[in-house]
Every structure is written in C-alpha cells, then in structure tokens.
Amino acid sequence: MLDRVQLTAILASIGIIVAVIDLMRRGRLREEYSILWLVLAFGMIGLSLSRALLESLAQLTGIFYPPSALFAVAFIGCLALFMHFSVVISRLTQQTVTLAQELALLQQKIGSGEAGSRASAR
Amino acid sequence: MSQGESPTALQEVCRPDTWALSVVGMLQQPQRGGFDAVCIRPRHQGAPLAMRDEGRQKHRSCVLCVVPAYNEAGNIAAVIRDVRAHVPGGDVLVIDDGSADETADVALETGALVCRLPFNLGIGGAVQTGLKFAVRHGYDIAVQVDGDGQHDAAEIAKLLRPILNGEADVVIGSRFLGKVTYRPPLLRRLGMRLFELLNWLAAGQHIRDNTSGFRAYNREAISFLADNYPTHYPEPEAVVMLRRAGFRLKEVHTRMRQRQRGQSSIAPAKAVYYMVRVPLGIFITALRTVGMSRR
Numbered sequence: 369m370l371d372r373v374q375l376t377a378i379l380a381s382i383g384i385i386v387a388v389i390d391l392m393r394r395g396r397l398r399e400e401y402s403i404l405w406l407v408l409a410f411g412m413i414g415l416s417l418s419r420a421l422l423e424s425l426a427q428l429t430g431i432f433y434p435p436s437a438l439f440a441v442a443f444i445g446c447l448a449l450f451m452h453f454s455v456v457i458s459r460l461t462q463q464t465v466t467l468a469q470e471l472a473l474l475q476q477k478i479g480s481g482e483a484g485s486r487a488s489a490r
Numbered sequence: 491m492s493q494g495e496s497p498t499a500l501q502e503v504c505r506p507d508t509w510a511l512s513v514v515g516m517l518q519q520p521q522r523g524g525f526d527a528v529c530i531r532p533r534h535q536g537a538p539l540a541m542r543d544e545g546r547q548k549h550r551s552c553v554l555c556v557v558p559a560y561n562e563a564g565n566i567a568a569v570i571r572d573v574r575a576h577v578p579g580g581d582v583l584v585i586d587d588g589s590a591d592e593t594a595d596v597a598l599e600t601g602a603l604v605c606r607l608p609f610n611l612g613i614g615g616a617v618q619t620g621l622k623f624a625v626r627h628g629y630d631i632a633v634q635v636d637g638d639g640q641h642d643a644a645e646i647a648k649l650l651r652p653i654l655n656g657e658a659d660v661v662i663g664s665r666f667l668g669k670v671t672y673r674p675p676l677l678r679r680l681g682m683r684l685f686e687l688l689n690w691l692a693a694g695q696h697i698r699d700n701t702s703g704f705r706a707y708n709r710e711a712i713s714f715l716a717d718n719y720p721t722h723y724p725e726p727e728a729v730v731m732l733r734r735a736g737f738r739l740k741e742v743h744t745r746m747r748q749r750q751r752g753q754s755s756i757a758p759a760k761a762v763y764y765m766v767r768v769p770l771g772i773f774i775t776a777l778r779t780v781g782m783s784r785r
Contacts, residue, residue, distance in 0.1 A: 465721065
C-alpha cells in the first residue's frame with residue numbers, strides 16, 4: 369500500500385512530466401532543457417514507488433527519516449537545474465554581447481552611424 | 491611602392507622593426523605631426539579601395555584610438571580633439587556604450603568614427619568592440635583612451651614608444667609610477683593596493699596601476715583581446731589574461747587629469763560589488779585553461 373507521502377510525490381512527479389511533455393509538444397520548451405526535468409521526475413517516481421530503494425538510499429546517506437531522502441533528492445535535483453540555468457544564461461549573455469558588438473560594427477560599416485540617425489539605431 | 495606589390499610586401503613595411511627607428515625619432519620631437527611617420531603604411535593610398543584586403547576600409551592609418559564612452563556628450567568632443575591633436579595620423583573610434591545622451595552624435599560631428607552599441611555592455615564590451623574593429627581593419631596599434639577626458643592625450647606618445655621599439659606588446663599608462671600626482675580617496679587606494687597585490691601574485695609581474703584604462707596594444711595583443719576580453723570591470727583581469735597568454739607588459743608613468751564632467755564608472759554603491767567581482771575575476775582567470783593561448 370502506498371503512503372500518503374509516496375502518493376503525493378508520485379502525483380507531483382507525474383504532473384511535472386505531463387507539463388514538460390506538453391510544453392515540448394507545443395514547442396515552448398526545447399528538448400535539451402527538458403532532459404534534466406524528466407530525469408528528475410522519473411527519479412522521484414522510482415524512489416516513491418519502491419520503499420526499499422528509498423530506505424537503502426536513506427541508509428546510504430545517513431538520513432534518519434526515509435521520506436526526507438525523497439525531498440533531499442528533489443532538492444538536489446532542483447539545485448542542479450538552477451545551476452544548469454545559470455550556465456545557459458551565462459552563455460546567452462555572452463552571445464548577446466557578441467551580437468550587440470557585431471551590430472554596432474556593421475552599422476558603422478554601412479554608414480548608418482551618421483548624425484541624427486539615433487532613432488534608427490535604437 | 492607600386493600598386494602591383496603583394497600584401498606581404500605591405501605587411502613587411504608595417505612590421506615594427508622596419509619602421510620603428512624612424513618613428514621613434516619622430517616621437518622624441520615634441521612638435522605635432524610627428525606621428526605621420528608612424529603611418530608609413532598608408533602607401534596603399536595609391537591602390538583603389540577594392541584592391542586592398544577585404545577587411546580594410548577607407549582608414550588610412552595604422553593607429554586606432556579606441557574611446558569607450560557612456561553618457562559623455564559633455565566631454566567627448568574635447569577628448570576627440572585632444573587625441574587628434576596628439577596623434578594626427580591616427581584614427582579615433584568612439585564606442586558609444588548605449589548612452590542615453592547625444593554622445594554618438596557629438597562624436598560624429600567632431601569627426602570621429604563611431605560604433606553605437608544598441609545597449610550598455612559595460613566598459614569591457616565597449617573596448618572589445620573597438621579591438622574587433624581594429625582587427626578587421628588591420629590596424630597595427632590600438633590605444634585605449636577613456637571618453638571622460640581623464641587621460642591626457644599628450645601622454646599617448648609614451649604609451650606607443652615601447653610598442654614601436656618592440657619592447658612590449660601591451661603598455662599601461664600608470665598613475666603610480668614616477669611622480670605621483672593622483673591621490674585617490676583612502677578606500678579606493680586600499681582597493682587598488684589589494685588588486686595590485688592579487689595581480690602581482692596571479693600575473694607574476696608587478697603592475698602598479700591595474701585599474702588604469704589608458705593602454706596601448708600591438709597587433710598580436712589586439713587580436714588576442716578581440717576574442718577574449720573580460721566584460722565588467724575588465725582592466726585588472728585583462729592584465730592577468732595577457733600575462734598568462736605570454737604577452738609582454740610594460741607600465742609607463744602617465745599624467746592623468748581630474749575627471750572633467752560626469753561620473754566614474756564605479757559609483758560608491760557598486761564599490762562593494764566591485765571589490766568582490768574583481769578578485770573573483772582575477773582568481774578565475776588565474777585558474778582558467780580555456781582561451782588562454784595566443785593564436
């Protein structure tokens with residue numbers, strides 16, 4: 369029989385999986401950013417279903433109360449996701465800088481850098 | 491030189507060792523106009539534009555003065571005229587770093603080349619834009635001069651000399667060498683001291699004034715920095731990067747003026763962030779393995 373906490377965790381994980389797949393289907397989430405989410409959600413389901421697995425994990429990590437291990441996994445998974453986002457944002461920032469520089473250089477080259485063209489440069 | 495000569499012959503003429511001697515002679519003469527000698531290269535004036543390398547456009551000089559400017563409409567014209575007067579053969583490129591005022595228009599009216607960044611990138615992104623321009627248009631030397639007028643263009647000759655002599659790849663105009671006329675406030679002085687020490691450790695060379703943005707670069711350093719330039723508070727980090735990539739740095743004493751108008755890029759509120767960000771940048775740069783090789 370499933371504990372209440374197990375049920376909650378499973379439902380939450382299924383919710384995440386459905387949301388991720390739906391976002392991908394509608395083209396609003398790129399595949400490369402969905403993988404971490406799916407890995408996290410499926411991992412949560414696995415741990416929620418198998419009490420034995422969760423208990424051995426809790427034992428291994430020294431977590432006294434096994435369901436806490438579940439939340440620990442979820443929390444660490446979220447941290448990994450945030451880290452991933454930071455990396456992605458850093459890359460985007462760099463790309464934006466490069467684009468801005470290229471734009472400025474090109475504008476200079478085609479001579480739109482003339483006085484009074486401020487409005488068009490914006 | 492006739493029109494038919496190959497680009498390699500042109501480049502040969504531009505190599506520092508072939509023109510340095512005459513140029514240095516000129517540099518030592520105080521009168522204006524001496525720098526025309528730097529620009530032996532513009533012999534390709536004779537060739538029609540289309541015959542030159544793709545990237546080289548109508549510029550006729552081999553020294554580019556990169557002037558990053560953010561909301562400097564009040565200072566920029568004076569800075570451009572000052573640089574012009576002291577580097578007559580050089581080109582002046584103002585990088586308008588997303589200013590909200592008329593900086594770019596004033597610069598254009600004063601006759602500078604202007605790149606307008608679509609939004610503010612910070613001093614590092616602006617300087618890097620100028621260095622990219624220098625690479626694409628084949629300049630031999632780039633000089634970085636702040637758009638706020640704190641750098642005295644009369645001192646540019648001092649920055650150029652070690653490069654023309656082949657003694658250094660990068661020359662930093664220092665406020666702290668020789669007769670010191672610049673006394674920053676206590677806290678800023680402490681901060682600078684800290685950077686000095688950190689950079690000394692990280693770079694293995696004692697540079698007194700790591701935060702100085704008054705610098706000159708030779709062609710190799712330009713192309714290295716065009717690809718790897720730190721973004722936010724870039725000067726101390728750039729020193730470490732350049733050293734790690736094996737460039738020769740030299741510091742020379744330059745006079746600096748008090749800021750004419752406008753504000754330092756480092757407002758008091760940002761000072762704390764600055765004090766954390768810069769050492770972190772230096773530390774990471776010292777550990778970095780990517781993008782550290784000269785190409």
